Amino acid sequence: MVAVQNDGKILTVGLYNFENETGIHASRYNNDGSLDTNFAERGRFLILNAEGYTFGVTKALMQAAM
Numbered sequence: 001m002v003a004v005q006n007d008g009k010i011l012t013v014g015l016y017n018f019e020n021e022t023g024i025h026a027s028r029y030n031n032d033g034s035l036d037t038n039f040a041e042r043g044r045f046l047i048l049n050a051e052g053y054t055f056g057v058t059k060a061l062m063q064a065a066m
Contacts, residue, residue: 023048
């Protein structure tokens with residue numbers, strides 16, 4: 001999912017699945033497309049083992065961005 005915030009920053013949220021680990025990955029970008037290092041840890045974060053919660057957390061993150 002992709003959302004453009006009121007300040008023009010771009011938030012991306014998606015599912016992460018690698019070697020039987022499932023989670024949620026989110027990152028935020030500045031208006032110029034560079035990674036917003038003021039967001040989370042150096043511009044991105046990963047929630048591992050979020051199985052069963054992925055839809056709710058993703059939806060909450062996207063709503064918060066609006």
